[in-house]
Amino acid sequence: MDYKRNIVITGGAGFIGSHVVRLFVNKYPEYRIINLDKLTYAGNLANLKDIEGRPNYKFVRMDICDFEAFHRLMQEERVDGIIHLAAESHVDRSIKDPFTFARTNVLGTLSLLQAAKLYWESLPEKYEGKRFYHISTDEVYGALAMTHPEGIEPPFSTKASSAHHEAYGEDFFLETTKYNPHSPYSASKASSDHFVRAFHDTYGLPTIVTNCSNNYGPYQFPEKLIPLFINNIRHRKPLPVYGKGENVRDWLYVEDHARAIDLIFHEGKVAETYNIGGFNEWKNIDIIKVVIRTVDRLIGRQEGEDMNLITYVTDRLGHDARYAIDSTKLQRELGWEPSLQFEEGIEKTVKWYLDNQEWMDNVTSGDYQKYYDAMYASLNKE
Numbered sequence: 400m401d402y403k404r405n406i407v408i409t410g411g412a413g414f415i416g417s418h419v420v421r422l423f424v425n426k427y428p429e430y431r432i433i434n435l436d437k438l439t440y441a442g443n444l445a446n447l448k449d450i451e452g453r454p455n456y457k458f459v460r461m462d463i464c465d466f467e468a469f470h471r472l473m474q475e476e477r478v479d480g481i482i483h484l485a486a487e488s489h490v491d492r493s494i495k496d497p498f499t500f501a502r503t504n505v506l507g508t509l510s511l512l513q514a515a516k517l518y519w520e521s522l523p524e525k526y527e528g529k530r531f532y533h534i535s536t537d538e539v540y541g542a543l544a545m546t547h548p549e550g551i552e553p554p555f556s557t558k559a560s561s562a563h564h565e566a567y568g569e570d571f572f573l574e575t576t577k578y579n580p581h582s583p584y585s586a587s588k589a590s591s592d593h594f595v596r597a598f599h600d601t602y603g604l605p606t607i608v609t610n611c612s613n614n615y616g617p618y619q620f621p622e623k624l625i626p627l628f629i630n631n632i633r634h635r636k637p638l639p640v641y642g643k644g645e646n647v648r649d650w651l652y653v654e655d656h657a658r659a660i661d662l663i664f665h666e667g668k669v670a671e672t673y674n675i676g677g678f679n680e681w682k683n684i685d686i687i688k689v690v691i692r693t694v695d696r697l698i699g700r701q702e703g704e705d706m707n708l709i710t711y712v713t714d715r716l717g718h719d720a721r722y723a724i725d726s727t728k729l730q731r732e733l734g735w736e737p738s739l740q741f742e743e744g745i746e747k748t749v750k751w752y753l754d755n756q757e758w759m760d761n762v763t764s765g766d767y768q769k770y771y772d773a774m775y776a777s778l779n780k781e
């Protein structure tokens with residue numbers, strides 16, 4: 400069968416990628432969706448069990464650094480769209496092993512860009528109707544000051560309206576904010592973003608870049624704050640809070656990110672950058688308390704009884720104080736906004752992890768336990 404489009408989604412077996420693959424496979428039966436993933440520790444085909452075997456879906460195990468193989472795949476599958484999510488994504492791992500981040504995030508992205516350029520330039524219509532959409536992070540912008548000009552303290556949750564962001568724009572990350580990455584992870588993402596834009600500016604490759612804030616929701620690997628803590632609370636293990644727990648992150652429900660990716664892939668303007676965020680800033684310690692209360696309530700413990708698991712540990716090296724995205728441009732130009740209030744999103748998320756203990760047990764068996772035990776052992780209690 401001839402499909403209307405042939406789209407490669409890289410990193411589709413990971414957390415955000417699996418939501419994007421599911422959305423595209425379900426919403427666009429007229430598209431062929433090729434999920435290209437190396438299946439590192441973070442990739443898991445169990446994340447996509449519900450769409451396995453669908454006629455418009457194909458999984459290909461491949462390393463994005465394998466230029467030859469990817470170039471061949473572009474030709475064989477007549478790929479006209481790439482949504483690039485594959486990456487090493489965990490800041491703590493990047494501090495221990497920066498080389499892997501440079502390899503995958505920088506060289507891997509470059510390899511995809513070069514293969515797309517060669518294949519698309521070989522076609523009579525060249526770049527017409529093509530898209531290279533690169534998914535990046537707000538971490539490339541660096542860190543913001545802890546308080547807002549008018550002194551409001553997080554959590555703002557629903558208080559942070561788009562008008563508020565417009566009034567205090569300089570206190571949020573805008574699309575025009577200068578890059579200032581601090582961790583090896585964000586440095587590698589920044590570098591890959593620069594390569595993507597350079598391929599547009601030099602060769603005319605039809606690229607789009609988006610920078611998103613912290614995602615939460617089902618299928619996130621439990622090395623990241625929210626799923627790690629849900630699992631630890633359930634098993635009454637210590638909750639390692641870095642530093643004083645005062646760092647601020649802006650949380651977005653993962654399905655809202657996937658919806659934004661769909662919209663931008665179809666309607667975003669070539670060469671543009673769009674910020675995607677939740678208008679939902681929280682200090683880590685406040686979000687941790689919400690998670691503890693929610694887990695306790697949902698498993699029938701007394702709400703808050705697990706607060707004693709909170710354990711303050713050595714801070715993350717170079718720990719960015721605050722991230723806060725201004726996504727007014729996306730709202731204004733393409734009409735996107737987050738659909739879920741945080742309270743609703745966190746309830747759904749905690750419930751999903753509690754209901755999917757088998758998924759959690761599978762991903763936390765074997766090597767994971769060794770990684771986590773070594774990680775935790777290296778943290779000094781404060």
Ligand code: NAD
Pocket residue numbers: 409410411412413414415416435436437438439440441442443461462463464483484485486487488489503507534535536537588610611612613614615619620
């Ligand atoms: P993840 O770690 O859950 O998944 C990454 C996926 O990429 C995995 O399936 C893994 O197997 C695959 N992968 C890794 N190296 C590969 C390689 N060399 N070749 C092919 N596949 C490879 O990551 P995530 O949290 O879903 O993030 C996805 C993307 O979104 C990343 O680019 C990340 O920088 C970006 N992002 C993440 C967040 C967040 O909060 N998680 C926020 C903003 C942007």
Ligand code: DAU
Pocket residue numbers: 488489490491535536537538611612613614622623624625627639640641642644646647648683715722
């Ligand atoms: O902002 C977008 C980024 O969000 C993405 O680009 C990254 O891929 C994603 O991992 C995430 O990065 P963070 O470093 O913000 O996420 P993480 O879940 O690792 O940590 C969230 C906050 O919680 C951060 O301030 C560090 C803190 N933390 C984290 C862990 C794992 C703790 O205090 N204790 C922990 O055990």
